[in-house]
Amino acid sequence: MEPKELLETIKARVGTPVEEVTFAKYLDMVADDPRLARLSHAIIGDTIDDAGLSVGPDGEERFDLFEGELFGQEHVIQQVADYFRAAGRRLDVRKRILLLVGPPGSGKSTLVNTLKKGVETYTRTDDGRVYAIKGSQMHEDPLRLIPEDLRGDLDVYVEGDLNPEVSWIVDNVYKGDITKVPIRRLYFSISHGVGFGTFVATDPRSEDLTRLVGDVDLSLLDPTDPTSAKRAYKFNGELNAAHRGMADLLEVFKMDERFLAVLLSLSQEQIIKTNGPGTMYADEAVIAQSNLAEYEELVANPRAAAMLDRLVVVKVPFVLSVRDEIRIYEKMLAGADLGRNDVSPLALHTAATFAVLTRLTHPGGGMQGLIRKLHLYDGRFGTHGGAEDVERLREKSPEEGMTGLSPRYVINRLSSVAGSTKGCLDGMAVLQALWEGLPQRAGFTEAERERWGSLLSATEAEYDEMVQLELRKAAVLGYRDSAEKMARAVKDEVGLWEKQGEQANMPTLRRIERLIDVPQYGRDRFRRALVASFELKGQRGRPLHTRHPLLQESIQRALLPSWGDVGRMLEDQSEGLVEGLVSAGWKKGCARHVVEYAHKFTESKRDRDRKGEQPTWYS
Structure with a gap:
């Protein structure tokens, strides 16, 4: 101008x-x-x-x-x-x-x-x-x-x-x-x-x-x-x-x-x-x-x-959705100079996961129940959970989100680790920074230390799952194009189902329903949800295969290799995984860093499984 x-x-x-x-x-x-x-x-x-x-x-x-x-x-x-x-x-x-x-x-x-x-x-x-x-x-x-x-x-x-x-x-x-x-x-x-x-x-x-x-x-x-x-x-x-x-x-x-x-x-x-x-x-x-x-x-x-x-x-509680928490961080970091650091695409997700977990009321069912609640609040609905379950959980916990870690604390710790390190700022570095800063918080108790230590361990497990998924994607050349092609087929077939019912020819739709175990009584609800996700104005511009969590999961199951296959690639084709991550938008340093991390946690997990140990942040 x-x-x-x-x-x-x-x-x-x-x-x-x-x-x-x-x-x-x-x-x-x-x-x-x-x-x-x-x-x-x-x-x-x-x-x-x-x-x-x-x-x-x-x-x-x-x-x-x-x-x-x-x-x-x-x-x-x-x-x-x-x-x-x-x-x-x-x-x-x-x-x-x-x-x-x-x-x-x-x-x-x-x-x-x-x-x-x-x-x-x-x-x-x-x-x-x-x-x-x-x-x-x-x-x-x-x-x-x-x-x-x-x-x-x-x-x-x-x-x-x-x-x-x-x-x-x-x-x-x-x-x-x-x-x-x-x-x-x-x-x-x-x-x-x-x-x-x-x-x-x-x-x-x-x-x-x-x-x-x-x-x-x-x-x-x-x-x-x-x-x-x-x-x-x-x-x-x-x-x-x-x-x-x-x-x-x-x-x-x-x-x-x-x-x-x-x-x-x-x-x-x-x-x-x-x-x-x-x-x-x-x-x-x-x-x-x-x-x-x-x-x-x-x-x-x-x-x-x-x-x-x-x-x-x-x-006005803290947000309880990981994706919304990430958007808050992105806004707060907009225009910030993180020095010589590249930020891993998983870093903010990891920080947000831990922060949201500290705000949730435990629904029972052990840590698995809390993680399921985390996923539901994030819109990751399974075949036996949906928006109605979210409303029910929120009604049970009206004070949820009124306590826990604030976005300001997270950004303060991110700034601290960015100022003291160089290279790739990954999820584990973020978790370490969040943990080390907790004793400095006013009123931090021993009970919180133990509880939040277990939440950090759960967040680490979530991070490991995300790393595995990213590497599985990196192992498939042209994954996004193949995923979009499959999603377009699903969109066409679910449109036919609306017009013709069960008589419609729907091979791709039926396949993805099998892959994620959609029960027969849940098919209509799942298909209507797919139609709604394809038509939402707010979804325009997003890749078709990412518009519904279950669609995305089923396409990943259909197209991606197992973690066992990728684990073998870590041994002798790790550079190919690095290049796959780079083509997906990762900085090369972070891509190499996460491949090395995956190799280490795979070996570490084998040792822990063999000894029957669990990781802990508060021992």
């Missing part, structure tokens, strides 16, 4: 052209487009909906506004969207504080910041236009100029009184003539605090309430003029800045009771109680954030009943 073109693009994106109209003109605009009268919750709800919906690989609806920002949090986002849709229709839920509860690093701030950026962008579009009274520090809604007894003549909803500052301007600057009050288009801005306020609670003993509600400029007070307080008030509190938009309150329950009382008045009555000219109406969505421990302290406090009654609680 040429510099001139780049500047024009930037100007179009961030420029704020001045658009000023008379109040009479503004009333005509409202008559033509009633959306101009929207309150804050409706603006935010429309921001979410206007960005659009799409269908993910798992068939779930996904809100495009959060695409690429949050992963695996569709259920959380759906609850937030439902809240703003209901609040935007002025249901009583808008008089509640939206509270996001979750462990540090679970995505609470990312969700709120993405929402802010979306609203900021939306107000720069024609559909998201917002207007305010010129000169108002709180960007007052022009429709509040209309006396309350005359508002019923409008075809739109109007609520709230003018704040003291605007009342003084109307009376003294425009002599009470509202037709002379100029109206300007308002562009929300995060950096300039227009439509957004952010408050981080610190030490309640030294906290100043004016940070929330503004303050009086004593130099402007005139003891002989009783109206001077209206002009002397500085609307520089975070709740003032959030008027017409959103207040973001972090560590909310670290606030003392004075602050919480202000929030109660704001949520329940839509008023801000000040130290200056009384109270003022405020139209803003209040989003608070808290960790689980502080929220549970509040629940246990009998004096907090009024506050609890004013909360809509949305829990």
Whole structure:
């Protein structure tokens, strides 16, 4: 892009052209487009909906506004969207504080910041236009100029009184003539605090309430003029800045009771109680954030009943899907310089596997039961497990994901090992780094050491399985092309089955069903799942043979050699396996490294099997 073109693009994106109209003109605009009268919750709800919906690989609806920002949090986002849709229709839920509860690093701030950026962008579009009274520090809604007894003549909803500052301007600057009050288009801005306020609670003993509600400029007070307080008030509190938009309150329950009382008045009555000219109406969505421990302290406090009654609680757990956890790491590492390291394609998968295992509630059935749960949550459904099993497991463990390792810890350890080593950063190096960092975590107990040591051993076994699969693929020249050809045949045949039933000619489909032991009573469900996976919009662009886990597994069984055959290749054709990995996208150093590792773990496993030993990380 040429510099001139780049500047024009930037100007179009961030420029704020001045658009000023008379109040009479503004009333005509409202008559033509009633959306101009929207309150804050409706603006935010429309921001979410206007960005659009799409269908993910798992068939779930996904809100495009959060695409690429949050992963695996569709259920959380759906609850937030439902809240703003209901609040935007002025249901009583808008008089509640939206509270996001979750462990540090679970995505609470990312969700709120993405929402802010979306609203900021939306107000720069024609559909998201917002207007305010010129000169108002709180960007007052022009429709509040209309006396309350005359508002019923409008075809739109109007609520709230003018704040003291605007009342003084109307009376003294425009002599009470509202037709002379100029109206300007308002562009929300995060950096300039227009439509957004952010408050981080610190030490309640030294906290100043004016940070929330503004303050009086004593130099402007005139003891002989009783109206001077209206002009002397500085609307520089975070709740003032959030008027017409959103207040973001972090560590909310670290606030003392004075602050919480202000929030109660704001949520329940839509008023801000000040130290200056009384109270003022405020139209803003209040989003608070808290960790689980502080929220549970509040629940246990009998004096907090009024506050609890004013909360809509949305829990934001860590993600429980390995593939979503990997996407979080990829986002966090985007643009990072890992020095002289190549990263194995299996490294992030290994880290994500261990992190997710630390968050899961054990379903019983030993480690095998936990691994089965891990696979189900990752969408790796077997013939006797599916989406309904995932829902059942989640219902049994509503607090799942509220504890465990955070993505930040994993990235910190990856950064540590990347800075101290060179060559290939593989799965085993990642596991070692994760394990060595655990004693540094606050509150790490001996019981956790033993439990998480067993989880690391299980993760190592999963890593070994992945290594074997990658080498089996590397042993077949042109595996991907053959797999795609077979998948296309399955797609054609399952289409015939939809039209002709069991009379259709389906040799390839029947073969893959035999390979993965699909029972006769499960064939219809399996075939319908295949059809859905082929048709999902969110799957477009992905290789056909990877669109359904069981299809992928069956094709691998059909085309790939056994591990025994590959094990023999490790002895005398290892360079051929290295080249096969390189052709599949591996860096040569990592390819050679994993082949050497496979040779070693094969020998080691033989020795352990012979001695009847199990690997351990906590001996």
